[in-house]
Amino acid sequence: MTVAxxxxxxxxxxxxxxxxxxxxxxEIVDSQIPDRDFFGAVVRSKNGHLLLAMPTGRSELEHDTVARYLLAQVFDVDLPKLPAPFVTTEL
Structure with missing residues (x-):
């Protein structure tokens, strides 16, 4: 299925x-970044596939919230900013 x-x-x-x-x-993949302040990242491959690199060992709520927020950033969905300590940076 494709997203509208x-x-x-x-x-x-x-x-x-x-x-x-x-x-x-x-696709969500496990991140090897051990920094406690790292919540996740989006990597777009050359073929356009999206990988959400997420740290392991976090709560289900945090995992779900950050994944949705990262997708919102990629697809330019207007959502309120997350509170500190969450910060997004585009490279």
Whole structure:
């Protein structure tokens, strides 16, 4: 299934995460970054595939929230900024 763009905030926040990942062509992979202040990153491969690099050992709520927020950043979905200590940087 492909995602209908633009991706709405309601769909981004309400769809089951597995469905959202399938729709957007994204995959969650374990990150090897040990920094406690690292919450996740998006890597777009040369073929356009999205990888969400997420640290292991975090709560399900944090994992779900950060994955959705990273997808919102990639697909330019208008969501409120996350509170500190969450900061996003685009490289």
């Amino acid at each position: 763009l633009p991706l709405s905030p309601d769909h981004l926040l309400d769809a089951p995460l597995d469905d959202l990942l399938a729709e957007t062509g994204a």
